[in-house]
Amino acid sequence: MALSKEAYQALESVVGPEWVSDDPAILEADHVGGGVHGGGDIKRPACSIQPETAEEVQGIIKVCNKYMIPFSATTTNPPPGLDREGVIFIDLKRMRKMVIDEENLYATVEPGVSFAALQGELFKKGLVTFVPMCGGNVSVLANSLNVGEGAISYRYGDRGYRRILAAEWVTADGEILRIGSSALQDDYFWGEGPGPDLRGMMASSNLESPTTRGICTKIGIRVFPFVSERLEPTGDAPVTTLMLPQNRFRYYNFIFDNKEDAIDAIYEIGKCEIGLFVMTVPPWFFAMARARGSAEVLTGAAGFWDYWENHEAPLIRENPNRTTCRALLYGIGSDKRLAYEEKVLQDICAKYGVEARASRRTTDETHFMSADAIVSNLAGGRFTSVILFESLDHAYKCAGIVNVNTRKHVPPVLDDYGTTNWFLPFEMCHICKLECLRFASVEDAGELALLMQDCHKDFVDVGAYPVRPAAELYGPKWENYPEKTRKFKQLLDPNNVAPPTS
Amino acid sequence: MLSVDEYTRQAKMCMRCTFCKFIDLNWVKSLRFSRQCPIDTRYAFNLFSPHGLLHSALAELDGTLEFTPKLMEALYQCTLCGACDARCKRNLDIEVLQVIENLRIRCVEQGKGPMPEHRVMADNIRKTRNEYGKPHEDRLKWLDGIKPAQKADIVYFVGCNSAYKQPELARNTARILSHNGTEFMLLADEWCAGNYVLATGQVDLARELAEHNVKAIQESGAKTVITSSAEVYKSLKVDFPRLLGKSTEDMPYTPLHITEYLNQLMQDGKLEFKKNVRMKVTYHDPCNLGRLSEPWQEWVPNYVRVIPIGKVWRRGDRGIYDPPRNILKGIPGIEVIEMERSRSNTWCAGSCGGTELAFPDFAMWTAGERIEEAQATGTDAIVTASPDVKELLTKAAAAKKANMAVYDITEIIYKAI
Numbered sequence: 072m073a074l075s076k077e078a079y080q081a082l083e084s085v086v087g088p089e090w091v092s093d094d095p096a097i098l099e100a101d102h103v104g105g106g107v108h109g110g111g112d113i114k115r116p117a118c119s120i121q122p123e124t125a126e127e128v129q130g131i132i133k134v135c136n137k138y139m140i141p142f143s144a145t146t147t148n149p150p151p152g153l154d155r156e157g158v159i160f161i162d163l164k165r166m167r168k169m170v171i172d173e174e175n176l177y178a179t180v181e182p183g184v185s186f187a188a189l190q191g192e193l194f195k196k197g198l199v200t201f202v203p204m205c206g207g208n209v210s211v212l213a214n215s216l217n218v219g220e221g222a223i224s225y226r227y228g229d230r231g232y233r234r235i236l237a238a239e240w241v242t243a244d245g246e247i248l249r250i251g252s253s254a255l256q257d258d259y260f261w262g263e264g265p266g267p268d269l270r271g272m273m274a275s276s277n278l279e280s281p282t283t284r285g286i287c288t289k290i291g292i293r294v295f296p297f298v299s300e301r302l303e304p305t306g307d308a309p310v311t312t313l314m315l316p317q318n319r320f321r322y323y324n325f326i327f328d329n330k331e332d333a334i335d336a337i338y339e340i341g342k343c344e345i346g347l348f349v350m351t352v353p354p355w356f357f358a359m360a361r362a363r364g365s366a367e368v369l370t371g372a373a374g375f376w377d378y379w380e381n382h383e384a385p386l387i388r389e390n391p392n393r394t395t396c397r398a399l400l401y402g403i404g405s406d407k408r409l410a411y412e413e414k415v416l417q418d419i420c421a422k423y424g425v426e427a428r429a430s431r432r433t434t435d436e437t438h439f440m441s442a443d444a445i446v447s448n449l450a451g452g453r454f455t456s457v458i459l460f461e462s463l464d465h466a467y468k469c470a471g472i473v474n475v476n477t478r479k480h481v482p483p484v485l486d487d488y489g490t491t492n493w494f495l496p497f498e499m500c501h502i503c504k505l506e507c508l509r510f511a512s513v514e515d516a517g518e519l520a521l522l523m524q525d526c527h528k529d530f531v532d533v534g535a536y537p538v539r540p541a542a543e544l545y546g547p548k549w550e551n552y553p554e555k556t557r558k559f560k561q562l563l564d565p566n567n568v569a570p571p572t573s
Numbered sequence: 574m575l576s577v578d579e580y581t582r583q584a585k586m587c588m589r590c591t592f593c594k595f596i597d598l599n600w601v602k603s604l605r606f607s608r609q610c611p612i613d614t615r616y617a618f619n620l621f622s623p624h625g626l627l628h629s630a631l632a633e634l635d636g637t638l639e640f641t642p643k644l645m646e647a648l649y650q651c652t653l654c655g656a657c658d659a660r661c662k663r664n665l666d667i668e669v670l671q672v673i674e675n676l677r678i679r680c681v682e683q684g685k686g687p688m689p690e691h692r693v694m695a696d697n698i699r700k701t702r703n704e705y706g707k708p709h710e711d712r713l714k715w716l717d718g719i720k721p722a723q724k725a726d727i728v729y730f731v732g733c734n735s736a737y738k739q740p741e742l743a744r745n746t747a748r749i750l751s752h753n754g755t756e757f758m759l760l761a762d763e764w765c766a767g768n769y770v771l772a773t774g775q776v777d778l779a780r781e782l783a784e785h786n787v788k789a790i791q792e793s794g795a796k797t798v799i800t801s802s803a804e805v806y807k808s809l810k811v812d813f814p815r816l817l818g819k820s821t822e823d824m825p826y827t828p829l830h831i832t833e834y835l836n837q838l839m840q841d842g843k844l845e846f847k848k849n850v851r852m853k854v855t856y857h858d859p860c861n862l863g864r865l866s867e868p869w870q871e872w873v874p875n876y877v878r879v880i881p882i883g884k885v886w887r888r889g890d891r892g893i894y895d896p897p898r899n900i901l902k903g904i905p906g907i908e909v910i911e912m913e914r915s916r917s918n919t920w921c922a923g924s925c926g927g928t929e930l931a932f933p934d935f936a937m938w939t940a941g942e943r944i945e946e947a948q949a950t951g952t953d954a955i956v957t958a959s960p961d962v963k964e965l966l967t968k969a970a971a972a973k974k975a976n977m978a979v980y981d982i983t984e985i986i987y988k989a990i
Contacts, residue, residue: 090617092618092643094641094643095638095639095641095643096620096629096638096641096643096644096647097618097619097620097643099620099628099629099632099637099638100618100619100620100622100625100626100628100629101618101619101620103589103628119618119619121617121618147591162617162618162619164617165617167604169604184604185595185601185607187595187598187601187607188601188603188604188607189604190601191601191602191603191604191607192602192603192604194602195602195603206590206592206598207595207598207601208590208591208592208594208595208598209591304597304599304600306599306890307889307890307894307916307917308597308659308660308662308663308888308889308890308917308918309662309663309664309888309890310890311597311599311600311663312599313599363663370886371666371881371886372666372879372880372881373880373881373882373884376878376879376880436599440598440599440601441598442597442598442599442663443663443664444664445588445590445592445664445665446663446664448586448588448590448664448665449664449665449666450879512878512879513585513586513879
């Protein structure tokens with residue numbers, strides 16, 4: 072559906088003719104988000120526009136309201152709401168300003184700033200942020216509004232939206248709202264007040280797109296003190312890594328013969344407040360590590376499957392309950408702290424008759440920059456990632472549900488013998504992310520979707536944390552939240568131009 | 574060139590994760606220099622990005638998108654620098670660059686491409702065997718008294734730029750070789766190597782050039798071909814075998830960039846730089862010498878499930894990165910400081926892929942970005958190993974009024990011998 076000439080000219084006057092387009096080639100490339108091709112009923116937008124300031128975003132939204140045109144906004148992730156006709160696609164990646172206040176431990180970022188860029192700048196100042204597991208290339212602002220957790224959220228706190236301080240928000244009816252300290256001055260150091268704290272209205276907590284009631288254009292986020300030693304990058308892609316200062320970091324691996332002991336031990340590690348992170352290590356991680364090499368034939372998908380079938384699968388069949396755990400111990404403040412953490416970990420493991428072995432590994436490519444986040448695709452074909460957040464116990468229960476349902480779909484879904492569940496606790500084990508990767512070929516991607524559906528049906532019964540794609544299913548168990556968010560939306564988006572709630 | 578099935582398969586594997594737009598994430602040190610795709614950084618619309626072009630390839634294939642002027646603008650402004658390809662192959666192993674190259678070939682096949690300036694270049698080459706349309710008989714004018722051997726084991730493949738536009742670079746190369754006692758000969762009839770011809774999708778002419786030059790090399794009897802042009806080097810090592818349906822190792826010659834050759838002499842203790850060249854420099858990796866120069870291996874698609882059987886990947890990590898650096902570090906008085914984006918993370922200077930011919934303003938912007946990055950190192954000069962890149966960076970430095978000298982590495986080496 073084409074825009075009227077008048078509306079198009081109004082948009083041109085907001086951003087300038089160079090940054091708005093209704094060319095079919097531009098629109099074709101903009102109508103696909105992340106994920107597999109051909110998924111969902113995605114339509115080409117009516118035009119694509121690239122604002123550079125909050126005022127330009129405001130101008131665009133006012134045009135949308137004036138001409139009753141729906142909009143959809145994104146930076147890098149799938150654009151929500153493109154199943155509607157005639158959408159104005161607002162791409163925020165030109166908004167790339169960033170300021171770090173190292174004394175007051177916060178950074179102010181616009182939507183186009185990636186985690187990797189923020190982290191790179193923070194390292195220079197002896198600071199750190201937690202980069203989400205989906206990759207350091209994603210937008211700090213968008214991801215923080217949504218979920219925004221990374222492995223080191225274990226130590227520094229979970230859920231991106233909880234580290235948001237002040238924010239600048241262009242509401243769906245075109246008002247610029249500044250929340251927290253930015254309401255008083257151009258400073259994003261504080262989130263609460265004056266007036267009611269509206270950050271919850273803006274963030275989504277993964278329940279829906281954060282753009283359903285407007286577009287957030289700037290946030291202050293907390294950053295954290297870090298070691299003064301540099302994490303030096305080495306290598307040429309595909310084998311690049313960060314060297315960890317050995318006086319401050321040490322990996323430990325510990326293997327349990329049964330999953331229950333592993334979960335209990337992880338809880339204890341959390342209670343003792345040691346480690347930069349602790350997690351279980353699904354066997355496919357090891358196969359993936361073998362897949363990443365330089366130019367040899369047996370790398371990539373070939374390397375993955377060779378290792379999986381010839382090394383991991385036989386081990387799993389021998390004892391499917393064997394559970395490998397890994398912790399990165401962290402001498403925050405001093406070398407002595409690292410020594411203390413090592414002693415505590417040894418004591419905990421000894422209680423379970425398990426030896427905690429210091430790893431020779433001195434590098435990281437996953438937890439500080441998340442440079443290999445998308446590597447799970449290297450196995451070829453497709454995977455589905457069943458992600459849930461709850462307590463460790465609850466995640467364990469849900470993993471059982473995933474495993475039972477997976478059996479119904481094997482084949483064509485890969486038989487992983489119930490081992491690809493990845494438990495990644497946050498906030499010293501008060502919360503746990505459960506991610507279950509299930510692989511199938513490109514042709515069998517549909518079977519993975521059916522597996523997801525089956526899992527969600529059963530998750531509802533155990534009160535699992537709701538996730539966006541199954542909002543209607545989870546809603547009744549969770550105070551009918553989809554209904555409430557729809558009401559908020561009606562209030563803040565009277566012309567219904569922003570994307571739908573779920 | 575990719576079969577339609579393989580082209581589709583590769584394009585479909587793209588998840589639009591956007592890793593292709595950034596340098597390797599472990600190497601990101603700043604917001605300013607974190608991005609890597611020139612068209613994406615300049616234009617921001619998703620069409621102007623690797624994943625946008627991959628999706629366009631699928632849309633064009635299924636008939637939902639034609640080669641509109643805007644698509645061609647994105648397609649031909651892409652410098653084919655291969656940054657996206659190297660990044661993608663860190664985690665996904667998609668042949669991003671080959672899909673974009675094939676999209677250009679389809680554009681030409683349908684009579685829409687290449688851009689008018691590329692057609693002029695091709696016409697020039699057909700008529701005069703060089704891309705500038707200068708008289709073929711002037712190709713050896715650069716010699717200016719230098720006398721190559723009539724017969725030698727080594728051929729020096731000069732390339733159009735050094736032969737016609739920057740003859741001092743050709744003379745430097747010849748004198749450097751002679752200084753080390755290396756006997757070299759020239760081809761009896763060197764034609765344009767055709768790097769930009771293939772890059773712009775004009776496969777038939779590119780194949781004709783490859784066939785002629787390979788035949789000329791064979792007839793020379795030489796087994797080693799040395800060049801100081803990154804673009805020629807990539808043609809010799811990657812494009813010629815690819816166009817002739819062979820692997821690099823099956824070619825009747827061994828291609829060497831001058832930096833590889835001299836580095837080997839240094840390692841063998843046969844070359845030592847004695848003169849002091851007091852300079853603080855940064856080195857710019859030309860894409861054609863770095864991530865694009867890995868040996869070509871012919872592969873007929875053969876999959877078991879999702880596993881490509883017998884495929885040897887070109888992921889950008891085996892490019893010629895160390896030899897030029899070793900040489901610079903071996904010259905007394907030279908201090909080398911790396912830019913944030915170096916080696917396989919290098920930012921394209923803008924001269925690759927025929928982009929500069931059709932979109933000179935965009936190429937200048939790209940080169941200008943590189944000049945700013947070089948300035949951020951605090952060095953006095955930027956050294957590169959490609960006549961085309963040197964020429965463009967020199968223009969960009971002048972346009973920016975930057976206090977930054979630009980050198981081809983042969984100029985520095987020549988100062989040191």
